[in-house]
Amino acid sequence: MAYSEQVADRVRAAFGERTxxxxxxxxxxxxxxxAGxxxxxxxxxxxxxxVGPEQYGDALAQPFARPMDFTGRSMRGFVYVEPEGFAD
Structure with a gap:
């Protein structure tokens, strides 16, 4: 699956000048x-x-967040956030 260059640009902008x-x-x-x-x-x-394992439950309770299950198993500490969850 390809990725949205517009969303990637928003992430780049959020990081700013961090090298x-x-x-x-x-x-x-x-x-x-x-850090790799x-x-x-x-x-x-x-x-x-x-989000880390400590914040995982809280993150999943947020609207538009769901478990990151790319491999078919949830990856504790990681979530998917649908576009509605990070809209302007």
Whole structure:
């Protein structure tokens, strides 16, 4: 699946001038890496966000968030956020 360049541009803008963030193609989308770990990514129009295991339950309780189950199993500490969840 391709990724939305518009959504990726919004992520880039949010990081601003931070030089330690790297982009890497991953999962058919694009991931933004910090210290070698994905912190956020874009798959289609959807965000993939690392929230950590401690915040996972709270993140899932938010509107438009759902488990990140790319492999068929939920990845604890990561959520998908639908576009409505990060609209202007």
């Amino acid at each position: 330690e963030v790297r982009e890497q193609k991953m999962f058919g989308g694009i991931a933004f890496m910090l 770990n994905m912190c956020i990514g874009v798959l289609g129009e959807t965000l993939m966000a690392r």
